[in-house]
Amino acid sequence: MGRQPCCDKVGLKRGPWTAGEDNKLINFILTNGHCCWRALPKLAGLLRCGKSCRLRWINYLKPDLKRGLLSEHEEKMVIDLHAQLGNRWSKIASQLPGRTDNEIKNHWNTHIKKKLRNMGIDPLTHKPLPIATDDPPQPTPKEQQEPPPSSSIGTSEMDQNKETELQTSMRSTITEAKEDEDKIMTSPYPFDSMEVNSGFCIYEVPLVKPSEIVLPCDLPPSTSSFSSSGASYVGSSEMLEDLPPFDWHCAYNNNMFGFWEDDFSDLDRLINESSNMNE
DNA sequence: AAGTGAGTCAACCGCCTAGGA
DNA sequence: TTCCTAGGCGGTTGACTCACT
Numbered sequence: 592m593g594r595q596p597c598c599d600k601v602g603l604k605r606g607p608w609t610a611g612e613d614n615k616l617i618n619f620i621l622t623n624g625h626c627c628w629r630a631l632p633k634l635a636g637l638l639r640c641g642k643s644c645r646l647r648w649i650n651y652l653k654p655d656l657k658r659g660l661l662s663e664h665e666e667k668m669v670i671d672l673h674a675q676l677g678n679r680w681s682k683i684a685s686q687l688p689g690r691t692d693n694e695i696k697n698h699w700n701t702h703i704k705k706k707l708r709n710m711g712i713d714p715l716t717h718k719p720l721p722i723a724t725d726d727p728p729q730p731t732p733k734e735q736q737e738p739p740p741s742s743s744i745g746t747s748e749m750d751q752n753k754e755t756e757l758q759t760s761m762r763s764t765i766t767e768a769k770e771d772e773d774k775i776m777t778s779p780y781p782f783d784s785m786e787v788n789s790g791f792c793i794y795e796v797p798l799v800k801p802s803e804i805v806l807p808c809d810l811p812p813s814t815s816s817f818s819s820s821g822a823s824y825v826g827s828s829e830m831l832e833d834l835p836p837f838d839w840h841c842a843y844n845n846n847m848f849g850f851w852e853d854d855f856s857d858l859d860r861l862i863n864e865s866s867n868m869n870e
Numbered sequence: 871a872a873g874t875g876a877g878t879c880a881a882c883c884g885c886c887t888a889g890g891a
Numbered sequence: 892t893t894c895c896t897a898g899g900c901g902g903t904t905g906a907c908t909c910a911c912t
Contacts, residue, residue, distance in 0.1 A: 607880070607906085629897065645898075646881065681900060692900075697879050 604638040608647055612637055616644055617652055650693045657689035661698055669695055670703060674717040 604612075619635035625648065628641035637644060650656075661669065665687055672683040680692035680699075687695065699714075707714040 605882075627897080640882095641897080642883095642899095643881075649899095650880075678901065693880075696901075701878055 602638065603640050603643075605643070608651075612639070613647070613652060616648060620648060620652075646693075650691045655689055656691065661687075661690070661695075661702075665690065666698075666703060669699060670707070670717075673699065673703075673714075 608616075615635050615637055619631065623634070625631055625645070628645045631637075631641055631644050632639045635644070639647075668687060669683060672686055676682050678696075680696045684690050684692040684695050704714040707717075708720070711720050712718070713720050
């Protein structure tokens with residue numbers, strides 16, 4: 592007997608999310624929170640499985656997400672944390688406010704791995720690669736597995752020295768990054784009153800441009816699809832389906848997210864203000 | 871202009887775990 | 892204690908873009 596699927600997949604939509612679906616999800620979570628992911632799609636009127644909704648929210652729609660490439664400091668932190676924790680992306684992501692495990696995992700696989708190899712460092716073990724020969728050694732199955740925590744890396748004296756070096760660099764990097772974060776949090780930036788713990792830091796890059804969510808109604812009929820650096824929507828009549836009244840543009844311009852909290856305690860005010868603005 | 875290969879990243883899959891009955 | 896369920900996690904896939912030929 593196989594495992595039961597996480598949800599009834601018959602009739603459920605898959606693939607890229609449309610702007611309309613994003614809107615439905617955002618509006619539902621803003622209004623109700625996400626008490627139960629399994630029930631959420633039905634309640635929100637989405638033909639998606641709960642897992643898909645959760646993933647979309649966590650990886651893309653959550654307001655406290657930073658978008659765009661990782662900064663050098665963030666990258667350094669990822670490398671250091673990876674040396675410590677291995678492929679525990681969610682743990683690594685938890686040290687980088689506004690970044691998701693998926694994002695970090697992708698960045699690791701596409702950028703950092705390559706970078707480290709170019710620097711002569713094995714991205715798996717964080718140890719120097721063997722000197723290249725005409726016949727480069729293939730990674731053994733053991734090497735392909737998740738690297739152990741740095742504390743267990745290295746047995747020789749040289750390895751131990753390297754390890755100490757690594758740990759020192761790791762500590763300094765994390766300290767630097769923390770200092771950086773502190774600087775950001777104590778800066779006179781309009782959003783500086785936000786709590787670090789809330790992880791809400793939209794000052795970096797808004798997660799989705801409001802204009803990308805609230806679509807203009809006079810979209811030319813030829814517009815069958817569009818994408819932006821962060822979002823890709825599949826164009827269809829669904830894009831224009833009864834979009835909810837929430838106006839992200841106004842909300843963003845009026846800094847309505849400044850009071851965002853996980854428990855949506857200010858939700859009433861948010862809803863009232865948004866409906867007032869729409870009138 | 872068309873074809874092709876590499877790079878990127880959003881989304882899915884399936885396993886694991888915590889918590890409740 | 893056992894079973895079941897929902898949520899979480901890491902690995903993988905595949906659609907899309909872009910550079911190159």
